[in-house]
Amino acid sequence: MKREYLQYVAARREQVEAALDRYTSGLDAPPRLVEAMRYSLLAGGKRLRPILVLAASELFGLDAADAMPCACAIEMIHTYSLIHDDLPCMDDDELRRGRPTCHVVYGEAMAVLAGDALLTQAFGLMAEQAGVARVGPARTARAALELAQAAGAAGMIGGQVEDLAWEGRQADEAQLRRIHSLKTGALFCAAVRMGGILAGAGEGDLDRLGRYAAHFGLAFQIWDDVLDVVGDAALTGKGVGSDARQEKSTYVSLHGVDGARERAYAAVRQALGELEPFGRDAWVLRALAESVVDRVA
Amino acid sequence: MKREYLQYVAARREQVEAALDRYTSGLDAPPRLVEAMRYSLLAGGKRLRPILVLAASELFGLDAADAMPCACAIEMIHTYSLIHDDLPCMDDDELRRGRPTCHVVYGEAMAVLAGDALLTQAFGLMAEQAGVARVGPARTARAALELAQAAGAAGMIGGQVEDLAWEGRQADEAQLRRIHSLKTGALFCAAVRMGGILAGAGEGDLDRLGRYAAHFGLAFQIWDDVLDVVGDAALTGKGVGSDARQEKSTYVSLHGVDGARERAYAAVRQALGELEPFGRDAWVLRALAESVVDRVA
Numbered sequence: 001m002k003r004e005y006l007q008y009v010a011a012r013r014e015q016v017e018a019a020l021d022r023y024t025s026g027l028d029a030p031p032r033l034v035e036a037m038r039y040s041l042l043a044g045g046k047r048l049r050p051i052l053v054l055a056a057s058e059l060f061g062l063d064a065a066d067a068m069p070c071a072c073a074i075e076m077i078h079t080y081s082l083i084h085d086d087l088p089c090m091d092d093d094e095l096r097r098g099r100p101t102c103h104v105v106y107g108e109a110m111a112v113l114a115g116d117a118l119l120t121q122a123f124g125l126m127a128e129q130a131g132v133a134r135v136g137p138a139r140t141a142r143a144a145l146e147l148a149q150a151a152g153a154a155g156m157i158g159g160q161v162e163d164l165a166w167e168g169r170q171a172d173e174a175q176l177r178r179i180h181s182l183k184t185g186a187l188f189c190a191a192v193r194m195g196g197i198l199a200g201a202g203e204g205d206l207d208r209l210g211r212y213a214a215h216f217g218l219a220f221q222i223w224d225d226v227l228d229v230v231g232d233a234a235l236t237g238k239g240v241g242s243d244a245r246q247e248k249s250t251y252v253s254l255h256g257v258d259g260a261r262e263r264a265y266a267a268v269r270q271a272l273g274e275l276e277p278f279g280r281d282a283w284v285l286r287a288l289a290e291s292v293v294d295r296v297a
Numbered sequence: 298m299k300r301e302y303l304q305y306v307a308a309r310r311e312q313v314e315a316a317l318d319r320y321t322s323g324l325d326a327p328p329r330l331v332e333a334m335r336y337s338l339l340a341g342g343k344r345l346r347p348i349l350v351l352a353a354s355e356l357f358g359l360d361a362a363d364a365m366p367c368a369c370a371i372e373m374i375h376t377y378s379l380i381h382d383d384l385p386c387m388d389d390d391e392l393r394r395g396r397p398t399c400h401v402v403y404g405e406a407m408a409v410l411a412g413d414a415l416l417t418q419a420f421g422l423m424a425e426q427a428g429v430a431r432v433g434p435a436r437t438a439r440a441a442l443e444l445a446q447a448a449g450a451a452g453m454i455g456g457q458v459e460d461l462a463w464e465g466r467q468a469d470e471a472q473l474r475r476i477h478s479l480k481t482g483a484l485f486c487a488a489v490r491m492g493g494i495l496a497g498a499g500e501g502d503l504d505r506l507g508r509y510a511a512h513f514g515l516a517f518q519i520w521d522d523v524l525d526v527v528g529d530a531a532l533t534g535k536g537v538g539s540d541a542r543q544e545k546s547t548y549v550s551l552h553g554v555d556g557a558r559e560r561a562y563a564a565v566r567q568a569l570g571e572l573e574p575f576g577r578d579a580w581v582l583r584a585l586a587e588s589v590v591d592r593v594a
Contacts, residue, residue: 089405124445130438141427148421
């Protein structure tokens with residue numbers, strides 16, 4: 001099973017990489033803008049969100065290829081948010097995945113615009129998704145609405161605003177959870193729900209997928225905090241202990257490393273619990289959730 | 298006719314204002330973020346782009362109310378682009394329509410995020426547009442694709458990149474036209490084409506509308522340059538002569554005030570020429586183009 005899973009993830013990741021490359025090749029746009037977009041978009045990464053879209057689509061019988069525009073759209077949204085979050089006026093990060101951030105290489109103006117362009121193209125891809133015959137415009141419109149809500153003021157962007165508001169102060173666990181559920185959880189939820197919507201899944205199943213993703217996102221975030229303390233800087237691509245230096249509240253600062261680990265495992269168990277009604281068919285989503293803990297980067 | 302036109306524009310503007318207010322009220326998002334979004338979105342303005350959407354829809358028999366989500370979407374795109382263009386790392390403007398710009402009031406981070414949120418919500422509105430029964434998701438998806446292309450790397454954002462690249466150097470007329478056709482013209486074209494698409498207009502008519510808007514946008518931009526020299530600062534909301542101080546190429550610096558005026562009139566005549574096959578029904582689009590020249594702000 002482990003091997004089957006690794007093969008699945010490797011295959012989908014390769015398809016996503018190829019599609020992201022294709023969607024940003026031959027754009028009739030200023031070359032340096034396209035370069036900045038591609039610098040951040042094609043910088044590797046786990047491609048977790050697009051793979052969640054594809055795995056959820058496949059669970060309900062849609063071919064991965066038929067959900068590819070939507071899968072790439074969510075990765076473009078994720079990438080734009082990293083570019084803008086790294087800006088000097090925000091988190092002021094100079095390193096991302098071990099490479100200089102977009103604004104360090106291309107300047108602030110270009111980083112703002114490259115982010116804007118990726119955000120815009122994400123919804124252009126959603127419009128193209130409507131043209132996939134086995135999906136159609138009605139399902140796609142609903143998926144696009146999910147994406148806009150998850151990525152917008154009431155979701156990811158709102159989370160970044162709240163995160164910035166807590167800078168230099170210690171958030172308690174409820175606040176920390178809220179920030180993460182907006183900053184990270186909302187896009188995870190949108191990913192699996194969009195995959196389900198494109199494939200025609202029913203309401204009950206969509207809600208179940210959403211709960212799965214909420215637990216998944218929480219586990220993901222807790223594990224990030226654990227890695228920040230015990231991780232290998234070469235693998236995480238940022239300095240070990242950078243959260244502590246910024247005096248940010250984390251699950252580790254609130255519960256210690258072992259307490260945080262326990263909470264991550266518990267969140268994964270809850271995620272897996274939501275998948276039970278889907279039986280063996282949900283093996284990819286199950287393995288994805290399990291892979292979040294114990295990862296080293 | 299003049300009175301009928303002024304009444305039409307006043308009525309549509311009021312409807313657009315009310316819809317923009319409604320779409321950004323009661324958002325489940327950080328209050329200060331919503332405030333920053335609304336500060337820039339509800340700052341008045343001519344609402345030219347949404348009115349172009351509505352007028353084009355009505356020309357082909359769709360009620361204005363049925364195109365309102367799309368009309369507001371394009372205004373949100375326009376507003377986000379102003380917020381981001383005003384940032385210190387871009388044009389570094391502190392005044393817009395006579396008021397302090399978004400980042401001056403709310404800080405840079407919030408201005409970036411408010412812009413991102415408006416851009417995201419624009420496409421959320423396009424997804425809602427799909428739910429309007431007389432329009433439907435297929436036409437809406439096509440309109441959303443037009444919007445994404447016009448606003449993205451190959452359109453408006455690309456234009457801003459080229460504009461920044463020419464800073465401090467004198468662009469020639471061909472380059473100036475290219476920058477303006479991307480920065481301003483692309484959204485004007487998208488506005489009328491989206492209106493037509495939502496209403497089910499045919500390909501030939503859409504192309505004609507697009508050409509109308511290209512001439513319209515050129516006239517609009519030339520007249521902006523004229524106003525910068527001869528205008529009243531209290532009306533334009535920026536200092537008279539600010540272009541010259543920034544050593545930017547303008548139609549006035551290339552052709553003088555009278556030469557620029559002549560070119561604006563010629564562009565309006567060309568815009569009107571494109572409307573001829575539509576006959577009397579196109580009276581609003583005709584009056585809109587005529588109103589662009591001789592305006593004082």
